[in-house]
Amino acid sequence: MGSIAKKTMRAQQYDARDNTLHLNEIPIPTPRAHELLVKIACASLCHSDVMLFEPNDQGLIIGQNPVTIGHEGTGTIVTTGSGAEARKFSKGDEVGFICPVDCCFECANCRNVHNAWCVTGKVRMQGFTVDGYFQEFAVVDARNAMVLPDSLDVKTAAPLFCAGVTAYHAIEDCNLEPGQWVAVIGCGGLGHLGIQYAKAMGLQVIGLDIAPQALEEAKKCGADHVFNSSKDPDWKAKLLEITSGGVDAAVNFSASKRSYDDCPAILRPGQGLLMVVGIPREPLQLNALDIALGRYRVKGANNGTCYNMRPAIEFSAKHTIQPHLTTYKLEEVPKMIELMNSHKAQGRMGVVFD
Template identity: 50%
Template sequence: MATDGTLPSKQKAAQFHPKDQTVHINEVPIPSIKPDELLVKVRAASLCHSDLMLFEPNEQGLNLGSGEPFTMVYTPTASPRLSLINPQGHEGCGTVLEVGSQAQGFTKGDRVGWLPIVDCCFECEACQVHNLYCETGQSKVQGMTVDGYFQTYCAVKWQNAAKIPDGMDLDSSAPIFCAGATAYNSVEATHSELKGTPSDMFVAVIGCGGLGHLGIQYLKAHGYNVIGIDLSPDALEEAKAQGADHVFNPSKDKDYVQQIRSITGKGCHAAINFTNSAPAYASTPDVIRYNGVLMVTGIPQKPIQFSGMDVSMLRIRVRGANNGRTDQLRRCLEFSHKHGIKPHVTQFKLEEFQSMLDTMHEGKHKGRMGVLFD
């Protein structure tokens, strides 16, 4: 399906060039949608530390394209230049302009956000866990190997899209569609493991930046006491602003484990690790009480290890969470709107993309950063 003729034929896009490892603002065609797609005018798209992997070697076996330029999007991994950071996903939101003939449940004018996995079947057993592992073996991540969302118009699979509730701010919602979904799923998985009254329980959030500051909000909405742990003073300041009851910087608070045990009695009932740091994971059991939950959300470039004895003897219960499926995304949106959960977003123009990247490289930001389109 082609555009209806009222749109320009070209648009600007921030594109990563694998050959010279840089980002250029290029002019590219506006996409024509397939029958199972929506054409969306992007209002906002978010950036995360995972985008830095485009400029640095990674050890996750991720293929960053065939050498041709592709439009960037916010994608989950991590940068070895930073110590405590947040794994997050691909994020964008906007307004539906066209609806493919096979798309279901959407009309022109709907405000939507979406998940980024394409070329999956959405139906197999693996897709019910995560579309990245579709049994077809053809799954691709928009912004990694195919075009993403740092462009004014993009094509979105209708199965990935979810409507944004009325009254929810569109301009600041982009981070919800991976960072928020990942944080929400991590908190919900933790909540399902904990038996007791949340106000009597403590959860540590390790990595309080782009993902963690949302995790803190979801935990507080459930009523938990939250302890924020991060190496960045800015991230800890943001953690306190979002309701963390206590915060610690392990590089300065050398006795932070003892302080946490003093505050909690026997240690935290759970810890959600949003970082890409293997050392941070190695120290996470220190702040958890016996039979506490260790939620693996961040993905370090180095392998993480846990004691087989600790896992077998239930010293810790290791669980995992990610950005999930579209049905979980809808629940995340409903919960976020009900409880007034909102990302802290610093926004740039598309032409300021390099400045945004530089700021992220330097770690001089709070919450999320992204592009706000006209």
């Protein structure tokens, strides 16, 4: 079971009353029967964390206030709950986990779609409606956790448990064959992982971004071609020539509505797939006639469920998929957010705890 002597911890908490972060001292939580108390080793920043601070039409829900942000984490188990699921783990296990809590995990939606649509209507998301992982300790549902494969480092693997699972399924669920073309739009925190997964699956990759450092990251991750869509006025024509008519899938990791508007023109007519991952502030606008006439198809990918988390993590370990992680102190989370908003960050940013 285990225990800790201290009673409080530091946490970076978002407060909706002034729309800012506060480094607060809060109680260390106690795990319920089905939960694990984890000493956080690493918590990393996702773009959806930053959406808390922005006007947004996409249905992002805030519950508890103030709330500790962060929904990508790894750590070491300190205490296990008394329930059967929790007792499958042991004190000292190094684990990663995803963020839904208080859902049933058993309904068809929880198993096959996303926990957000649990039939109980009771789901909460750590980092948004209940405390997340930019704090020294966190409780996580044992059903959402897995022991890390030996080749993954607990201090660097945190991005795999949202960005990794999302990027893996964004590429895998395109159902492409080796040698086909995929455009990765937005080559930063998610996209640099998406490129690595695509290359591991034998695909040809074109990286698209407006930030030079993101395009450099794309090259390092194996992209066959890269284009700066804001600087090269002929990028669409060049892409169509390289791919002999368009990519077989365009996976959009960016939060730019304009980048979505550009996608139909680069998809191979009749078989191209638009994979929706990034969430712009404004709703997307799709041409109904394009869809009706089969010009392209639309799917989506997300941070997954406990049922499809493990294949993504095991694939990452097998193929040495590495999040490019820049580390900071807990006090520096506001700086991380500033860097993300200014598009100056490369790869993923995270806090590594002592």
